[in-house]
Amino acid sequence: MTSRLRELIKGVRQCKTAAEERNVIAKESAALRNAFRDQDSSYRHRNVAKLMYIHMLGYPTHFGQMETLKLIAANGFAEKRIGYLGLMILLDERQEVLMLVTNSLKNDLGSRNQSIVGLALTALGNICSAEMARDLAPEVEKLLSSSNSYIRKKAALCATRIVRKVPEVMEEFVERAPQLMQDRHHGVLLGGATLLLEICDVDPAQLETLRPQVPLLCKILRSLMLSGFAPEHDVGGITDPFLQVKVLRLLRLLGKGSAEASDTMSDVLAQVATGTETARNAGNAILYECVQTIMGVESIGGLRVLAVNILGSIIMEKLPAVRHSCAP
Structure with missing residues (x-):
């Protein structure tokens, strides 16, 4: 022993x-x-x-x-x-022995134990090869509609890896991904936004298909801005800055080259730009992403001026003084 x-x-x-x-x-x-x-x-x-x-x-x-x-x-x-x-x-995905675990992964993805399903989705989302992605994509696509928010979140992140490895199976996730953005669970929303960003990055032609989701994304961003204190999502006094940044990135992609989509998101972008606390790094990260979004879409001149002023204030903000002492 x-x-x-x-x-x-x-x-x-x-x-x-x-x-x-x-x-x-x-x-x-x-x-x-x-x-x-x-x-x-x-x-x-x-x-x-x-x-x-x-x-x-x-x-x-x-x-x-x-x-x-x-x-x-x-x-x-x-x-x-x-x-x-x-x-x-x-x-890692380059080793042939990895293919031997495909059947076990398929069985665990169908388990009634959510923890076992989560383990399989996590492993698949980290090291799956192109062959494994093709074989197991249907199982992951089914799990995106699971009644369990824990499994939906894991499935969304796993689907992101599958789309990146095998773009030809993307159609299986294009219809499911927008449905994730209607969820109330922040983890599912974050996973859904990540999946949508990957879809847009791999196939820019999908931007036109996903532009109808702009009002929903604006609603999510507005609710994050107006929501009260939530300990499970609070980071430095900011409600879920990770989700806010993801949504802003997604809006930037969907608004680029579309005057209609850009006009729809202009109000919420102005609200984020003027209502985000800058005393913490989380707030500055959101503001910087908001500036990039404003400058990346077909926004009006007044909004662009606001973005430039915000960027200038971020650049000019003084860091705390650091005293240096040297021995004589």
Whole structure:
């Protein structure tokens, strides 16, 4: 039986030279090889966790890659959690062994346990190859309509990776993605905005199809501006600046070259430009994105003057004085 992960970490930290560290890792790697050869399933999750630690130190761990697939194929959540984490750390999309996990991913995407579905979506969204994206795109597309907001959020981020890897399957997500922006859950809204941005980036022809969503995006942005204090979304006194920035970027893409769309968003852009608190970095980030949006769409002259003034104030804002002392 191999040692515990904490014992391995302690042993590595106590090493005073690189040679001592290599000796510790070599002994542990040999013990792990023996454990894998003996098919020791009771401690497989612990051994894979140590394998990830060894990998992060820069030592070879190819001999244990198959153990992660065995953990993923297990029934328990604890084993699957370590297995999927090992999959994302020890493997990448260029390795052929990754294709062996496609069937397990498909089964987990259909699980009744939301945590297992979330693990599969996270792994797929991080390392899926083009072949895996083609095979599993239909399952991810179905999950975009799940009744569970946790799964919808994960599915949206996974779909972003799939669209980037295999643009030809984009049509499966173009209709579903705008529906995510009608959600009340901020995580789903953020995932939906990210997916829409990826769709527009991969295929600019979709901009015309998505322009009818501008009023909805303006409504979302206005509600974020007017909403009261919400601890779960507050960052420096600003309500969900990450979502605000994503929506502003999306509006910039949809308003470029369209006078009608630009006119629709002009009021809310002016509201963001004049009503955002500048005392914190989150507010300045939103203002900077708002300036880019105003200058990137077909906005009126008065709005552009406001944007230039805001940009000037950001540039001219003085940083706190820093006193430097030097020894005589």
